[in-house]
Amino acid sequence: MSKDNNQNAPGKGHLEVIPLGGMGEIGKNMFAFRFGDEIMVVDGGLAFPDSLQPGVDLIVPRIDYLQQNAALIKGWVLTHGHEDHIGGLPYIMPRLPRVPVYGASLTLGLVREKLNEYGVKEVDTDLRVIKAGETVRIGEHFVVEFFRMTHSIPDNLGYILHTPVGRVIHTGDFKLDAHPTDGQPSDLERIEKAGDAGVLLLISDSTNAERQGTTTSEAEVAQNLDALIGSCRGRVFVSTFASQVHRLQNIIKIAEKHGRRVVIEGRSMVKYSQIAEALGYMEFANPLLTSDEVGELQDSQILFLCTGSQGQPMSVLWRLALGMHAKIALKRGDSVILSSNPIPGNEEPVNLIINKLYEIGTDVFYPPNYKIHASGHGSQEELLTVLRLARPKYFLPWHGEPRHQINHARIAQTVPQPPRRTLVAKNGDVVRLSEDEFKVTGTVPAGALYVDGLGVGDVGDDVMLERIGMSQEGVLVVTALLAPTPHVDIVSRGFVKSNRELDHQIRKVALEAIESGLREKKRTEDLRDDMYGAVRRFVRKATGRNPVLIPLLVD
């Protein structure tokens, strides 16, 4: 088929664009596109909990809409292999029908590993490798044409979705790195050609819409790492995102240049480097070592690539910094390089690690004083470039919190041919799109499904509130035995240090409430309420605290 001409004439019916995640947030990206009785799904990411979601392991999008319309799903497209795009798949895929899933080689390699880890059988999935430049048909109404966009993981794709109502360009995550590690820059020609032919809707990455200028190239990061590592005399430890395969490749080359063998430390670092090597995304002169194989290498001949750049508890860098690593002890003369920035929310543990490294006496290097990290997302100039080339009629700023979406919307108004309409959509919005229409016409259920222990969705916001309450004030359990003679026991956790006098008074207050209620022949339920109220008032007055109070009556 001719790529720039839709086989279906525009104007018949309408397309529904339904973000299920990634709007108004950075994380758990997922889209459903619906035309008539066909649905195409894009990505299925996860998000990490914030401080109001304590104890939650991770968060995946609610997929009620897809489950209710399961029979309509014709295919699935994956843009790249980051957790916020594929991390939800082990939870989501088993709940939806087996349909063709299209993704690049590395993306599907990571998906396969992930599904395997969670016990999803290969036979229950239909993973199909595609390449940039290729086109696939999904159902009757969707034709998807993939194109290359640079990002902080190899094999990252944007796509042009040809539909009966017109062309949609979804950039995927991107920056416009002019000097990418693999020498293959973003396919801006493809966007420009689509712009020439007419783009109905652009969906573009808003992450860095507040950052002026252009995002640093990966090549510049590599140059700075080269200079820095070249200046180190003792052992070198580099931590970065394990999924930053190009960065890992560059660091390995830099190590080899400076006569250092590379030791990989940390489960995810090992996993990513193995998959990347197996699929041909990484090469090295000497095999990578484990810490057991260091043998007689001198300090100046070793570089450790390790996990923990986000301060994750029990990661390699965390254990090294806290002196809890079983095999390696940091020492004065070692250099530790954080080729990363803390993701919002991780500032505190990263800061803890940096301080511990200083206390040990290692030399510690990190941004911004060392320019050894670059974001994977384009800044304002790059967003402008895509908008100028695509010249969309309608615009959907995506992959951002409201502050990013709205600034992206403003940026869009500054190009020579600004979009006729921009929507700042929310997850669950049903955005109706046709030649003449671009508006939210309804909503579907969307939001966060908490994965907590083995459960998916069995803790919700009520449980979160209880956890937060207990974390602030502790819990106080008051047990009243009614017969043969009333008697009260209390036990607490996270409340105050055990305090005999206070315990005694609480028991007394509770017992008085019970005895008074019994005299009035109150019902058990009322006795419990009385005891609850009396203890709560007393504790608040005596301690200024408001623990989560659990009254138990045993009769």
Add this chain to the structure above:
Amino acid sequence: MSKDNNQNAPGKGHLEVIPLGGMGEIGKNMFAFRFGDEIMVVDGGLAFPDSLQPGVDLIVPRIDYLQQNAALIKGWVLTHGHEDHIGGLPYIMPRLPRVPVYGASLTLGLVREKLNEYGVKEVDTDLRVIKAGETVRIGEHFVVEFFRMTHSIPDNLGYILHTPVGRVIHTGDFKLDAHPTDGQPSDLERIEKAGDAGVLLLISDSTNAERQGTTTSEAEVAQNLDALIGSCRGRVFVSTFASQVHRLQNIIKIAEKHGRRVVIEGRSMVKYSQIAEALGYMEFANPLLTSDEVGELQDSQILFLCTGSQGQPMSVLWRLALGMHAKIALKRGDSVILSSNPIPGNEEPVNLIINKLYEIGTDVFYPPNYKIHASGHGSQEELLTVLRLARPKYFLPWHGEPRHQINHARIAQTVPQPPRRTLVAKNGDVVRLSEDEFKVTGTVPAGALYVDGLGVGDVGDDVMLERIGMSQEGVLVVTALLAPTPHVDIVSRGFVKSNRELDHQIRKVALEAIESGLREKKRTEDLRDDMYGAVRRFVRKATGRNPVLIPLLVD
């Protein structure tokens, strides 16, 4: 007395410098200086809890050393009125003897208000106002000479401590603002003259030791705020630190220039502006208004100064952003200006507020894209200037985490006459100082005292661990009634959504453990342990979770 000659010849005995807070951390600053049987105390600040100290209201330094040596305390010096320097006084002062407390007028005004609020009687304190340039004697061995240093609160002081072993310069918190709001820059001549005469020890502010260049002047912030506020057409809301009295003054002047009346919103903002006005640190053409007095003013004639720049729950900005303010509703056309940066740890709530403001449709302005905030602490060039002028023999980098202290120590090595020795001290270190000696010779108890509700020190790290445990996994209370027939009840908080089948299984597992133990005639304690173990194992296997488990036996 002649300022630059110690009355006591050097060399007799030694001085002990004992940091009780503010070393290895930013917060709860406090020093004890001891010579022979005399102690002088400096400051008494508070710190705010981090994520590992849930529910704690605030943290003050442990003062066991001062309590044990209470009779030796001869006087107390306060450098300035920030919470991390005076916020601990209501807890600390009542536990120590009444001694003369020296501080500048605004500092003591804030202390008075604070003590009053916490019910400490004025008659139990001995507050004495001093000015920059004045000198006081404390005990036989200490002569304290105060000098002006610019900072983010007026009336900020450094001091030269003349002791029998030589001069100590303590910069206090500072930046070297060449254009301060009150026209009175730091007294660098005094530091230089002391340097000429010989400085034994310099104690200097390390907060921004990692920042290159010079910290922005308050004058530049005012210019940018002027331009920004001048460009706003609707209502303007400005939030900043309530203690930033100079900034408040500048904003009031800017408002008046642009024909806007100023409305003050928020308890601490009202408090600081009242104290500052009463003591002559603030002036305005028109009286400040409350939101009840806005009357018929048009939107373009109003500027609100409000609390909440750190995203504090229930602050004015928080209530405005969440649509929970009783009297004011934000609307499209309003401008909200955050003249502040989030303090580490507050990024998440500040980000929430910014996003909510965007969602409402207000125009939101904040750093770094708008240069409308400046730190109160000097950057590397300013630290270098002080080191070059003071030329100390010994150096104690203070007011910083290890990363800041160690970078400050490195900076000190780059001046023409670097210190002979630098110590990176910890809280509780006893640093012995004389002409020939500068080393840690011991430690005193030091650390964090948690203020939680009405209690001071009655929650500790064990309680913190319980709170963190419950916040991650919830709590599960299993109550077993032994007689007449064994019976088990369970109740949980923050665990999982109520789940009849799971509850049933847990009760069954617990009951089996109890019945089996009863058959073996086990003791109550062992029954409890059996039930605890059985339930824990079952819950972990069934749910993947590890709630805080409270087993109760009633017999």
